[in-house]
């Protein structure tokens with residue numbers, strides 16, 4: 138018998154089978170809850186069990202900490218209902234309103250942006266467009282049912298081609314193909330748009346924290362928001378190892394000239410002697426901590442490795458950032 142799930146504060150209700158995760162049950166019922174990785178790594182789907190029993194499933198302990206569990210929190214992408222439940226979680230509005238679709242696409246262009254980052258531009262069939270909100274991602278649907286997620290980098294209205302920035306994971310099943318055998322005109326299958334990592338409507342200054350190819354969704358967000366969100370201040374902190382690992386920097390540099398309410402701070406963790414780097418150094422989230430004694434009045438949007446996201450979440454909330462003002466897409470592995 139399915140369990141009845143009631144959401145707070147909305148009062149929305151849906152049924153969940155014991156075999157499906159709470160997130161699957163909600164999405165199947167048309168209830169749009171926030172999510173990102175769907176495998177217990179990013180924390181986007183974290184909610185609080187107000188009443189009832191759940192089985193937490195396989196989550197990463199850094200994402201659902203002991204303190205979280207003591208407060209009754211659960212990751213809805215891994216948790217299963219074991220009784221009727223009352224859950225506290227914020228629902229998403231617009232991102233979930235775009236139904237994901239499965240589409241074929243053709244590799245139109247490939248460009249090495251750095252030694253280990255490839256930009257892919259994908260073309261959809263004639264008369265097809267992928268509607269998405271800046272910050273969302275797509276999954277490649279591969280053989281054997283494997284899926285690999287990548288964030289959309291293009292401006293949502295410039296959707297003739299889909300732009301992705303793909304970092305090579307040596308030995309990786311998919312990215313080895315991208316850097317090895319993939320060529321222009323290859324046909325792939327994608328599913329999207331997915332995820333709820335999107336800019337909130339707010340007047341608060343937004344700190345955008347990107348690690349490596351975490352720049353991809355930030356490029357999409359900024360190319361839209363700098364024109365649309367009038368008056369809002371944005372700072373992009375972009376971390377990479379060396380100068381050669383930063384790419385397309387002419388984009389943010391041009392926005393700095395064009396928009397006085399935008400600032401761009403590249404941060405290198407291991408600048409080489411040849412880099413002649415006189416910019417910021419160290420871990421990218423520490424550059425934010427060095428600049429902000431108090432983060433209580435901002436929102437943070439972070440995208441990159443799980444380690445960077447975890448460190449930023451921990452240290453920023455320790456600096457006064459409300460935990461519901463930290464939005465992240467963690468580049469976890471689907472393997």
Ligand SMILES: Cc1cc2nc3c(=O)[nH]c(=O)nc-3n(C[C@H](O)[C@H](O)[C@H](O)COP(=O)(O)OP(=O)(O)OC[C@H]3O[C@@H](n4cnc5c(N)ncnc54)[C@H](O)[C@@H]3O)c2cc1C
Pocket residue numbers: 173174274284285286287288289302303304305306308309310311312313332350351353354466467468469470471472
């Ligand atoms: C929502 C979301 C959005 C993402 N967006 C992007 C993006 O825009 N650009 C981008 O470059 N990546 C992005 N990623 C990460 C990307 O999906 C993975 O790097 C990719 O799936 C690796 O696929 P693979 O088949 O080559 O490696 P796999 O065959 O899956 O992995 C091989 C081994 O490499 C390790 N590994 C896999 N991925 C990584 C990684 N990212 N970092 C370190 N070690 C790894 C694992 O230990 C694994 O055992 C995103 C991930 C998520 C969840």
Ligand code: FES
Pocket residue numbers: 171172173174175176177178179180181182183200212213214215
């Ligand atoms: S969507 Fe649940 S932890 Fe990422």
